[in-house]
Amino acid sequence: MKKLAFLLSFFPLISTASDYSCEQEFNWLKKTFENNDAGFQYALSQKGEKNYLEHNKASLKAIKNADDISDCHQRLQQWLLFFREGHIGLSLNVEKENNASVHNFNKTEFQQYLNNKSKEDIEGIWRLPSYTVGLKKEGSNYNGYVIESTNSKWQPGQLKLILNEENDGTYKATYYMADHSIRHVDSVDFIDQNHLSLGNNWLTLSRQNPKEESKAEVLQYVQLMESKTPLVKQLSKETALLRIPSFSYTDKKHIDTVIRDNLETILSTENLIIDIRGNGGGSDISYEEILPIIYTNPIHNVGVEFLSTPLNNSRMLKFIDDENFSDDDKKWAKKGYKTLQQRLGQFVNLDAQSVSVKKLENVNPLPKKVGILMDESNGSTAEQFLLAAKQSYKVKLLGAPTRGVLDISNMHQVDSPSKNLTLHYSLSKSLRIPEMTIDGKGIQPDFYLDSSIPAYQWVSYTRGMLEEM
Incomplete structure (x- = not known):
């Protein structure tokens, strides 16, 4: 997949509420989503057109009873939940008054x-x-x-x-x-x-x-979970730990830096634990420097196809003007925009092949064994990383099944005509569909860590397993 960010956190523009019609907002939302979301037809095929029509009827009835724009927003969000859990959302751009009461707490x-x-x-x-x-x-x-x-x-x-x-x-x-x-x-x-x-x-x-x-074990766990930036810890002579809280595009420089600063330690240690618990995704390019550390054999990556519409394709124009993108990425976006515009209304694979294969020249002798800790919060790019990492003979996945929000991805956003709402939806559909779907299932660990092993013990459990193997 090309180096594009999966945006999971929404930062809406704030405005003041104006006169509005919740029914008009719904009509805009419904039309925009149906015409532009890459997962709409797929969801319809899974859930059935009859169920969708009934859902629309019930939603319209609820919408007519909305008290204000905030209530309308909540009811429209319920309409969106019909389609899928991840890579979808609706932001309210109306500044909320601070009506929280101050209690007499001494x-x-x-x-x-x-x-x-x-x-x-x-x-x-x-x-x-x-x-x-x-x-x-x-x-x-x-x-x-x-x-x-x-x-x-x-x-x-x-x-x-x-x-x-x-x-x-x-x-x-x-x-x-x-x-x-x-x-x-x-x-x-x-x-x-x-x-x-x-x-x-x-x-x-x-x-x-x-x-x-x-206990020290608990304090270490809390430190790992609270950390907003990546870090490396030497757990023992045989085992090091790399913590990655997020694959956000803005975190790439921090991930690259911590790997570069600790690469000698990592490549001279027998075992490596990579802890991505709580990591909700970000951008594929953020984990590029991790792959050479764990690589053993070519990594196959199934690509995506983009739904071409004028609204969707406008994102490519924004990439061309984005100073955070490299010249190569801007060239890719310019070429991609031209291709998409020529095939409006179609799904388009912008890569030369449906499956790309990443081959590296070197296989590092150390670390010999890699355990990746995963949980229910892992989604999007975090799941893409796991799909790539598990292809290495060195790697074992430990923890709980992931969130399962990867098949429909690459987010875009658009404001409603009133500017009261912002729709966040997806532009692409994985070519893994239908043979190997992730949405609604998640990625399964090689070793399921059940409730008898508290979360704060996962690191020590994994360390013990790797050192005894």
Whole structure:
């Protein structure tokens, strides 16, 4: 696949709400998606036209009852969920008023209350990126009030998160994002008494001033999961670890730098663990420097075909003017634009062949064995990396099945005529379809690490396995 970014994080332009019609927004969304999304017809063939018509009828009825643009946005998002889980989205570009109430939460009194408790539990003062919150049990919920924040939109006393205990003893969370919008989190995991993980490594909370220190193994896990940049650790004389939190295009320079600075160590160590847990994707070029380290034999990569429409093809023009793209990439984009424009309405393979084969001259003697840690958060480019890496005889995949959002990819975006909404959709479809689909299934690990092995022990478990093999 050509070096294009899979954008998973949306950064909408903010505007002020104007007069709108939710039905008009829906009509625009439906027409634009049907005409331009590379996965629309594929989803229709999988789910059936009758089901789609019924879905449209139900959605239109719901849309007519929308109270305001924010409510309309939520209902339109539900319409989109019919098609697939990943590489799709709808952003609301209306600035939200900060209506979050400031509660009477006294840190000093709460700290005194905690000091008098004989045993630590969920109640406590917790740190997370940009915030310190006090988790206090009120009724059946644990409410997290802001104590300190580096975000000017948040004040002490405002409610940042709510933990709800389910009937089966598990927890779910309601989390208020930086702009006070709501994110519902279906999984809350207790790493140990001092650390909580929300949304499968999406967010980690660490207890402030714990009465009992955490194990070194837990602290290492939290460090790895909280790290926003790649890093290398020497775990033992026989094993090194490379942590890659993201394959974002902007992270490529950091990945390349950490590999270059530690290449001598990596290539002189018997075993290598590559930890990509929580890595949601990015750009294929971000993992290029990793492949020579683990390479043993030619790597086959099945390409994609792009749906050619005037709107879709306009992205190529943006690439030509993008200073972040190399001259070679700009030449590719210019040639690709011309080819696509000549075949409007068709799926077009812009590469010479459907399958590319990457051959390298050298096979490094070390590392001899490579274990890659993967989980349910891995999607898009992270899955593309795993498909490439697992072709090496050195590599074994360990962990849990991935998210399964790779077949329909290469994202683009367009604003609605009102500018209230931005549609994020996909331009390409994998040529692996239908023989080897990933969407809805995920990539399976060679070694499934079940619930009897806590996530914080995955590194030590993998290290032990590699060193004993």
